[in-house]
Amino acid sequence: MIKNTWKYEEVVALFQLPFNDLIFRAHTIHREHFDPNKVQISTLSSIKTGRCAENCGYCSQSAHFDTGLESEALVAIDSVIEDAKQAKKNGADRFCMGAAWSRPNKRDFPIVLEMIKGVKALDMEACVTLGMLDSDQVAQLKDAGLDYYNHNIDTSPEYYDKIVTTRSFQDRLDTISKVRASGINVCSGAILGMGESEKDRISLLIQLANMDEHPDSVPINMLVPIEGTPLYNSEKINPIDFIKTVAIARIMMPATWVRLSAGREEMSDEMQALCYFVGANSIFYGERLLTTDNASQNHDKQLLQQLGINSLMN
Ligand code: SAM
Ligand code: DTB
Ligand code: SF4
Numbered sequence: 539m540i541k542n543t544w545k546y547e548e549v550v551a552l553f554q555l556p557f558n559d560l561i562f563r564a565h566t567i568h569r570e571h572f573d574p575n576k577v578q579i580s581t582l583s584s585i586k587t588g589r590c591a592e593n594c595g596y597c598s599q600s601a602h603f604d605t606g607l608e609s610e611a612l613v614a615i616d617s618v619i620e621d622a623k624q625a626k627k628n629g630a631d632r633f634c635m636g637a638a639w640s641r642p643n644k645r646d647f648p649i650v651l652e653m654i655k656g657v658k659a660l661d662m663e664a665c666v667t668l669g670m671l672d673s674d675q676v677a678q679l680k681d682a683g684l685d686y687y688n689h690n691i692d693t694s695p696e697y698y699d700k701i702v703t704t705r706s707f708q709d710r711l712d713t714i715s716k717v718r719a720s721g722i723n724v725c726s727g728a729i730l731g732m733g734e735s736e737k738d739r740i741s742l743l744i745q746l747a748n749m750d751e752h753p754d755s756v757p758i759n760m761l762v763p764i765e766g767t768p769l770y771n772s773e774k775i776n777p778i779d780f781i782k783t784v785a786i787a788r789i790m791m792p793a794t795w796v797r798l799s800a801g802r803e804e805m806s807d808e809m810q811a812l813c814y815f816v817g818a819n820s821i822f823y824g825e826r827l828l829t830t831d832n833a834s835q836n837h838d839k840q841l842l843q844q845l846g847i848n849s850l851m852n
Contacts, residue, residue, distance in 0.1 A: 542748045544790055549740045552786045557778065561816050564785035568817040571793045575847050578795060578820040580632040580665065581625035584828040585653065586612045586646070590638035592669075594692070594702045595768040596729060596761055598829045599638035605766035607829055612637070612646045619656040625824060628835065632663040634688065636828050639669040640705070647675060654682040665725060670705070670713045680720045686755060687717040688725040694741035697734050701769070718751060727757035727797065730783060731775035739783050747790040755820065756794050758784055760801025762830050777809045781816060788817025795820045802833040807841050814847060 552560065568574055588609030593602040599609075622633040635653060642650065650666060657664040666679070667688035679687065691710050692698070698707040718724050728742050746753055760780060763770045787796050797820035798813050805813075822832055842848045 539792060540752065541790075542750065542752065544744050544747050546740060546744065549743060549786065549790070552789060553736060553740065553782060557782070560782060560785050561812070564788045564816040567792050568788055568819070572817075572819050574815075574819075576819065577814065577842065577847050578632070578797075579630045579823045579848075580634050580663075580797070580820065581621075581628070581630040581824040582634045582636060582822050582827050582832075583618060583621050583625075584610075584638075584826075585618055585635045585650070586610065586637040586639065587829060588638055591640045592702060592704045596692075596701065596732060596764065597638075597767065598764040600767070603766050603768070605764050609638075612649060615649060615652055615656060618653050619660070622657045622660055622662060626660055626662055628823065630662070630823055632665055632686070633657045633660075634665040634667065634686075634822075636667045636688075637669070641670040641672075642668045642675060647678070651678055651682040654679070654684050658683040667725075670709060671716060673716055676716045676720045676722070680722050684722050686723040686725045688755075688757070689713050689717065690727050690729070690757065690759075691742060691745055692729050693732060693734055694738035695745065696741055697732075697738045701732060714749070714753075718749075723754040724749075724751075725755040725757065725797075726753040727755075727759065727799065729759040729761050729800070730780055731761035731772060731801070732769050733772045736779075739779075743783070743787060743790055746787075752791040752794050754794060755797060756787055756791060757797040757799040757820075758787060758818070759799040760804065762800050762804075762827070764830070777805070781809065781812045784813050784818050785816035797821065800827055800830070803831055805833075807844075810841065811845055814845065 588599045588607045589601045590599045598605045598607045654664045663685040665686035695707040798818040
C-alpha cells in the first residue's frame with residue numbers, strides 16, 4: 539500500500555478527479571491509517587532569527603531582503619526550555635526549534651544539542667530545522683535524542699531556481715538523505731502559493747512520495763506573504779486547489795503525518811475543516827510561527843472542539 543513509484547500521469551489523474559470523488563478517496567485512506575478525529579500538536583520556536591545567508595524568496599529572515607525584521611542571535615537555553623514547558627502545558631507534544639541558518643556553525647551547534655536534550659527531558663518530542671547538515675552533525679543530533687529533522691523541498695525541482703539561487707534542489711535532497719540514513723524521522727514538505735503551476739505541485743509531490751521511504755511528516759505551508767521579499771505579490775493559491783493538494787498528499791503518502799503549517803491564519807474555518815477531512819492531521823499550535831503570527835490558540839481550540847477533533851488538548 540505504501541508506494542514510491544508514482545508516475546506523473548497517475549498524479550495528473552488524481553488532480554483531474556471530480557472534487558467529491560477525490561476527497562472521498564483521500565478521507566477513506568486517511569481513516570485506514572489514522573484516527574480521523576485526532577490532530578497532532580506541535581509548537582514552533584525561533585531560536586535564531588534573521589540575517590540568513592540564503593536568498594529564499596519567501597523568507598522574512600534572508601539577509602538579501604529588507605523585510606524590517608529584527609534579528610536575534612541564538613537564544614539562551616533556559617528561555618527555550620521555558621517556552622517548551624509552556625507549550626507542553628498548552629497541549630503540544632512536539633517542540634520544534636527553527637534557526638535562520640544556511641548551516642549550523644561550530645560555536646552554536648553544541649548549544650542546540652543541549653536544547654534538544656532539555657526538550658527531551660520534558661518528555662516531549664523534539665524537532666529542529668537548522669539548514670544543511672554534514673554527516674557528523676546528523677550523528678550528533680541523533681545522539682542528542684532528536685526525533686524529527688525538518689528540511690523542506692519547498693517546491694518542484696523545475697521551479698526551484700525561481701525561489702532560491704544560493705543553494706540547489708540537490709543540496710536539499712542530500713541533507714534529507716543523511717537524516718534518513720541516521721534514523722532520525724524526516725519532516726519535509728512544501729510551500730504552496732508561490733506562483734507555481736499545477737505541474738509543479740505534481741512534481742513536488744512526486745519528489746516527496748518517491749523517496750525510498752516517505753517522509754514521516756510532510757508540512758504543507760501556504761505562503762505567508764512577507765513585504766520586502768520577491769514573492770510578496772505572488773498569486774494566492776485558490777483554496778480548492780490547496781485542499782486538493784492536501785488530499786493528494788494523503789493519497790500518495792497514506793501513513794505520513796500531513797501538517798497544515800504556515801498560512802492557517804488566512805484560512806477560513808471551512809477550509810481548515812476540509813483539510814482535516816482529506817487528511818491533514820498535524821498543526822502548529824501557538825500564537826507565533828517563527829517570525830509571523832499563527833492562527834490564535836483560542837480560535838484553534840474553539841474550532842477543533844467544534845469539529846470534535848482532539849483529545850490532545852483536553
Ligand atoms: N533555515 C532553515 C531552512 O530553511 O531549512 C530552517 C528555517 S526555515 C524558516 C523553515 C521553513 O519555513 C522553510 O523551508 C519554508 O518552507 C518555511 N517558510 C519560511 N518562510 C515562509 C513563509 N513566508 N510562508 C510559508 N512558509 C515559510
Ligand atoms: C515548516 O514547514 N513550516 C514552519 C516550520 N516548518 C519550521 C515554518 C513556517 C514559517 C512561516 C513564516 C514565519 O513565521 O517566518
Ligand atoms: Fe534562511 Fe531558511 Fe529563510 Fe531560507 S528559509 S532564508 S535558509 S531561514
